[in-house]
Amino acid sequence: MSTEFQGKHVTVAGLGVSGVPAAKVLHGLGARVTVVNDGADERARAQAAELEALGVTVRLGDADTLPEGTDLIVTAPGWKPTKPLFTAAAEAGVPVWGDVELAWRLRGENAAPWLAVTGTNGKTTTVRMLASILRAAGLRTAAVGNIGVSLLDAVTGEQEYDVLAVELSSYQLHWAPSLRAHSAAVLNLAPDHLDWHGSMDAYAADKGRVYEGNQVACVYNVADKATEDLVREADVEEGCRAIGFTLGAPAPSQLGVVDGILVDRAFVENRQKNAQELAEVADVNPPAPHNIANALAAAALARAYGVPAAAVRDGLRAFTPDAHRIAHVADVDGVAYVDDSKATNTHAAEASLAAYGSVVWIAGGLAKGATFDELVAGAAGRLRGVVLIGADRALIAEALARHAPEVPVVDLDRTDTGAMLQAVQEARRLARPGDTVLLAPACASMDMFANYNQRGDAFAQAVRELGA
Structure with a gap:
């Protein structure tokens, strides 16, 4: 057990999914822990009571002031670097770590290596595919990080692992300066979370941190030059x-597709x-282009770890995608209805739309500062019609008027949850046999729904009512 934290005063910034476990682990290691949190709602008060019963100090509603004597801050990943707490920490020379950094430093001797995945879209699916492949090879593993088992639980718990499949967000990477993965992948880069990072360059730089110190392989997307640029800039171990990876025929040191077969020209003799x-x-479920890329x-990451080819096939066959990710809901009157509510930004929606030939597109929600011209211009030839919902639907309507003026558009001027039933009914009216009605909103859901899961559930329920 680490003695590094014995007697240290550690401030944990933020309750919630990462803050409460971090506070408990640090307290158990002998640190004097103070938790600061912006909010003081009922959930926060309940979490505070739980921690205070252990002897942890909790300060609700005042998270801007640096507690006196703080030696280290461990922050929730979503807290912006511009917060006054971090400015004060920088002035006082106090380091700031995220929960990923803490987990990395708490790994014991002979710890399981990390195979890390980041990118704007596809992280969760890729990590779960990777874990399925590793399990098919007989390895003890788990999907951890942004999903599944928490990293702190994985490194401090009694369960032993051979290797971990780790999903990392740009927020988590920003606060993880000493992370050094066995191998890592950046799947793609598109504008997202720019309000947090401040610029696209800063966002890309934080994503690129996943390659720092890689031992065996830095996996990049041949179709996305920005990911290869991050590899070139990374400081890796000798021999890495x-x-x-490419949807076309692979060159040496690549994985790709030839005549419907996924092939490896990287981890073979005489490549x-x-x-x-x-x-x-x-063997890929579903076999949409962006999912084949995942x-x-x-x-590639599994092969970098030495997994045999048969385990890749078996792991992909065993993999079942999460709900609301290009999930086929039903066929009604010769029209397919597909739920991709997880497509919460333009990059994800672009990939989703590219998977189908003729689409009635249900889109809209909270744009988060996004623009839609490039998305609409690229998809215009596939659109049978569009149904718009949500607070920022006018932005998509304007892009459609500029780039697809001939496409019929139904603009639903409502943001209540019942709007989804009307949207599906309007989409049915526009669709023809052989078409796909696709919920790929390109926007966040919180204007109308609690989250993208609830939005997808509402879509699926509306489709079921069509077929009733």
């Missing part, structure tokens, strides 16, 4: 290789001439 068959495109990235 750049490994690309100039040889390739290893890993799986069929049909599978290739997962396969």
